[in-house]
Amino acid sequence: MSDKRSNGIGWVFSGPYLIYTSIFFLVPLVASVFLAFTNWNLISPEYDWVGLKNFLKALKRPEVFAAFVNTFKFMALFIPVSLALSMLIAVIVHSLPRFRSIYLAGFFLPYLASGVISSLIAKGLLSYNSAFNVFLREKWGLDIDWLGSPFLALLVVVLMLAWKFSGYYALILTAGLESINKEVYEAAMIDGATSWQQFSKITLPLLYPAIYTVLILAVGVTFGIFTEVYQLTGGGPDNATTTWQLNIFIESFTNLRAGYASAIALIASAATFISIFIIRKILELWGKRHGWG
């Protein structure tokens, strides 16, 4: 097949995606850059050019600063919890002699669950008069304010996200585990390696591409948290669970300040790109130590 023909087929197949991305990502991105320098609310016939005012205002606001800090708090909790859980699921499922795909499909189901429904279930489970809390109070005298304490509210959101995404990440990790040659483990066993040594010296380094993907996806999730906090905490208590997305939604659709919301969105994008860049660099350094990259 000639290069020209091969290129043409490539364009045909990637064309729909490129068109979709241009319409739904590129155009809105350019529009939001424009909006961020105006005070437009998107429905009014009039707006003014306000220069950097929206950005300067956003940088001074406590809820924007809280969203910035909270993202790293979410990251610090969500990444280890979801990675550990998904790794556990992947290792267990991988060790099963049969029905692996059925188990994986089962763990994947929470990923498809509606965030609104799972938030309502969490609300019910954590309510003061739920069987769980009544048990804690009557058995151990523990009266826990799950959504009223800043750390616990954050933890509840993290656990909900980990429940949702671990099955999905486990799919990626299982694919990675399946690609590791069994002969490597056999050789290690002949050399007397323990199970832990096999896991830490063989599985983890050889899973690097899958772990890399999972970590980048997990970082992305922490920048996009919305439904759980919108439904459960409203960003409280005292901005402890407020997020970029919640701020952007409130400013655009309740305060009708689309220009200001765009400025927050652009600041959030910059924070996301910088964070992912740093994490990628750290991961690549780790990968290089094990012969990747």
Add this chain to the structure above:
Amino acid sequence: MRIKKAGMIFLIFLVSLTFLTGCRDNEEIGTSATGVTTIEFWTAPNPPQQKYWEQMAREFEKENPDIKVVVTPMKETPSSEAYVISALIGGKGPTLAENISRGFAAQLAESRVLEPLNSLRNLNVIQSRKMEKTMKAWVFPDGNQYVIPVYSNSMLVGWRIDILREIGYDQPPETYSEIIEVTKKLKAKYPDKYFWAKADLADPTAWKRWFDFFLLYHAASNGNALVQGNRFIADKEAGMKVFQFMLDLNKEKGLLSKQVKDPFETGIGIFTDLGPWTFSYWKEKFPEMKLNETFTLAPPPVPDGMKAEHPKTFADSKGIVLFSQKSEAEKRAAIRFLNWVYKDHKHDLTLMETTLMPAARDDLLSNETFRPFFEQNPVLKPYAEAVPDGVPVMANPKYNHIQTIIGQQAFNQVVKGKKTADRAWTDMKKEIEEVLEDE
């Protein structure tokens, strides 16, 4: 090879077509070649209201075959306001929409997407529906009227009268100090019960302030507006009393701001804000909740020394707006539809029978049409009596921001006992003034 290629092209065409089909409108809005004008009416996303408007549209179309009214519930993705705004941005807004609060209407009016109803000469709803007095509370700061209120839920409070009787009270307390006494007695007898158990008390979401802060503040301030135009005109004394009341209740362990399922119905809390929409829910889920047996209704409590009879209260009231970007033919059709709905008092009777919410009109208790309804639903009579005391949402485009600040800086803080009343007021005032000054 050629067959495969052709098959691939056909597949791509089919997939594209499937996506594009989703973009087609289900109904053509506007005037058709046959002279039928179609208008779109968005209703609140709850089945009784949708049912009512569908019935109205069907009956109207029978008498007016040249107009078609397409009734669609607005989605809550993630809120009905966001849905309306998204539609307007995309140029797909309806002709008429109900479920619009005064605050949201102020935001829309500021963006000039609403038709001032007082400028429409052919619209005669206000006179035919007998709602002149009600409409006075709906005049916007620019002197115009943008909303026809459909219902007016002047909020009352519910008391667990059975529990009050157990601690020695036959009537609910009316003032703050009486409530503190009740709370002390309640905690002495039932340490696990609370005066007010509601997670929303500590939630900063803007609309939640309507049912706690504004409920108490309007009663304490005789309906003070809090904000007028760009000025903060709040009644400091009344506001401070409300905050101090919350602090006193917190001190007596009378508030529970954790997530609680049905706290009033299960008796964990003995007091709650109560709207008429609750009773259809109780009928189905809590049939044991009986007026004057398990619960009773009262106006919101007031500070000591204030007259407790007919205090002002927050009115959860929403109404219909007409969008200005529609064609003249659609606007004319919309006006004919509204005139038709409100010329017959029986339509408001149908509204109340379907939704159990008091129609926003001045003659609810004096009009013979409605007498049998209130006789059959005595629990709704106090709501009808309280309609003149109701203060709707502030008509300020920044109402959401202001209400978020009230929660974050003041109300949520005093509920948790984290700020003094003075500090809460000062912080709240400072931040609201900054928002009001902001262009």
